[in-house]
Amino acid sequence: MRYEIKNIPKWANFDVKTGTLSGTPNHSNVGTTDGIIISVHDKILDAELAPFSLTVYDLPKISGTPDKNIAEDTHYEFKPDVSADDKTVIQKISIDNKPSWATFDPETGVLSGTPSNQDVGTTQNIVITLYAKPVSYTHLRAHE
DSSP states (O other): OEEEEESOOTTEEEOTTTOOEEEOOOGGGOEEEEEEEEEEEOSSOEEEOOOEEEEEOOOOEEEOOOOSOOOTTSOEEEOOEEEOOTTOEEEEEEEESOOTTEEEOTTTOOEEEOOOGGGOSOOOOEEEEEEEESSOEEEEEEEO
16 A cells, blocks of 8 residues: 655655654744645555645744742732734633632733732742633743
């Protein structure tokens, strides 16, 4: 058996022995490749998949540098910068290891609150994650 491909995306590889299409696109590959056709041939029969398209989207971005030191009885607020291309729908923003004194808004990503004297200490490994379609997620690295 032998596999062939027509109109392979520039960022992809194709294994003619297994028919596997694989690869990792980057920012320069954003866009759609239409009319991809994979076919298989043996000594008796030929067959091919219906033409299909692959679309590479820009990853959504989440960034920002929250203050690491907060005085007790002082209001704190951090809002990450979030951006996505016009084809990406932001679904929600989540948080892991939220400080007990804070609230978190999953629509805006705002972490806010006022710690009291009993909250003095360190909350470690706070991670804010952006979930979007068609891309699944991206993280703002942990801040302590």
